[in-house]
Amino acid sequence: MPLGTLDRTPPPFFKQGPSALSKLVVFSAVSVFLMVADLRLQVTAPMRSAIATALYPVQWAVMQPVQAAMGIGGYFSSLHRAQQTEADALRRLAHQADRHLQLEQLALENQQLRELLAMRERISSPSVGAQVLYDSADPFSRRVVIDRGQTHGIVAGSPVIDESGVLGQVTRVYPLVSEVTLLIDRDQVIPVLNTRTGVRGVAFGQPSASGDGLELRYTLASTDIEEGDLLTTSGIDGVYPPGLPVARVTRIERRAESSFSRVQCEPMARMQGTLHVLVLGPTGLQLPPPPAPEEGPNRQRRDRHGNTPGAAP
Numbered sequence: 001m002p003l004g005t006l007d008r009t010p011p012p013f014f015k016q017g018p019s020a021l022s023k024l025v026v027f028s029a030v031s032v033f034l035m036v037a038d039l040r041l042q043v044t045a046p047m048r049s050a051i052a053t054a055l056y057p058v059q060w061a062v063m064q065p066v067q068a069a070m071g072i073g074g075y076f077s078s079l080h081r082a083q084q085t086e087a088d089a090l091r092r093l094a095h096q097a098d099r100h101l102q103l104e105q106l107a108l109e110n111q112q113l114r115e116l117l118a119m120r121e122r123i124s125s126p127s128v129g130a131q132v133l134y135d136s137a138d139p140f141s142r143r144v145v146i147d148r149g150q151t152h153g154i155v156a157g158s159p160v161i162d163e164s165g166v167l168g169q170v171t172r173v174y175p176l177v178s179e180v181t182l183l184i185d186r187d188q189v190i191p192v193l194n195t196r197t198g199v200r201g202v203a204f205g206q207p208s209a210s211g212d213g214l215e216l217r218y219t220l221a222s223t224d225i226e227e228g229d230l231l232t233t234s235g236i237d238g239v240y241p242p243g244l245p246v247a248r249v250t251r252i253e254r255r256a257e258s259s260f261s262r263v264q265c266e267p268m269a270r271m272q273g274t275l276h277v278l279v280l281g282p283t284g285l286q287l288p289p290p291p292a293p294e295e296g297p298n299r300q301r302r303d304r305h306g307n308t309p310g311a312a313p
Contacts (some may be wrong), residue, residue: 109275123161125241127278128152130160133177142185142207142271144168148279149176157239159280165245165268166190166233167277178279182271183246184212192216192231192246197224200234201266203247212271214247216263221254223261229263238283245269 018026038044128148136143148154150173154180158170159181168188173181181188188205206215219225229249234241254261 022164034162037194040134061114066157088269092233108207123241123278125245125278125280125283127245128279130154130178130279132274134276136179141187141206142168142182144180144182144274146180146277146279147176149174149178151175154178154255154279157282159240159244159282160277161244161280162269162274163276164270165247167269167271169239170279181279183214183267183269184271190240190246191237193234194225195230195232196226197229199223200236201226201231202232206264213250213263215266216249216265217260219261221261224254225249225261225263227252229284230268235283239285241280254293 034044079284091195130146130148130152133145133147136145146160154170154173156170156173160167160170166183167178168182168185170178171181183190183203183205185205186207190203192201192203193199195200199215200218203214203216206213216225216231231246231248233240233242233244233246245268247267249263250259250266251264253263
């Protein structure tokens with residue numbers, strides 16, 4: 001084919017298609033028209049609703065694994081937080097319980113100290129405060145050990161009281177500690193006075209498996225004594241000051257075959273669990289010494305003056 005017969009003219013518009021610029025202009029105009037029409041006339045709302053309805057099952061199926069993973073992660077995180085919260089609450093509860101026990105102990109000690117101070121104000125005898133360290137290891141005796149000894153001025157025979165009454169008597173003294181024998185020990189004896197009738201008696205310690213107490217021995221069956229009578233120290237022994245609460249009568253057994261009644265008493269002091277006590281000075285140490293006996297010549301001179309029985313006036 002000769003070269004002169006080739007057609008060098010460009011193809012027509014419909015074969016070549018529009019240019020890129022014309023496409024941009026046309027599609028931009030259509031986009032603006034659609035946006036204006038959707039804004040003013042809401043022409044695309046039904047189409048969006050139809051498309052959203054058609055795509056909802058697909059979206060739901062696609063979101064299920066994501067929601068399951070998020071739920072599992074939230075469950076484990078919530079479980080971990082709950083466990084941590086429970087552990088923190090248990091720790092706080094244990095701490096509060098410990099503080100509560102300490103407060104109860106301090107309140108009990110404070111009350112006992114206040115009552116002991118009130119008891120101390122009613123006693124004229126010199127006293128030393130002491131704390132009970134521990135009970136004696138001997139199971140056949142009723143004794144406690146206090147934290148005061150010879151270096152604190154404690155002497156053997158000193159009466160010991162708590163906030164409620166007489167607790168016992170110091171029987172052994174060491175340099176730093178002392179041993180106190182309680183009233184309920186079988187070797188302890190204390191003279192008492194019935195505050196209702198004024199009758200004196202002697203109370204003996206009576207330890208037993210059913211309950212330790214005191215027994216008012218040598219009480220005649222005709223003696224006026226009733227259950228509930230308060231027994232206090234009489235002060236005639238030179239050891240205990242008078243008027244200290246000792247025990248309360250709990251049981252009276254009058255036996256026909258005996259002229260004596262069996263009187264059981266309950267100590268006023270707390271024989272178990274006492275924390276703080278007062279150690280008093282023995283009453284015998286505070287009494288004035290007895291007068292010295294006169295010598296022979298003076299006694300003979302008085303006899304010559306007629307002071308001897310049987311002498312002439």
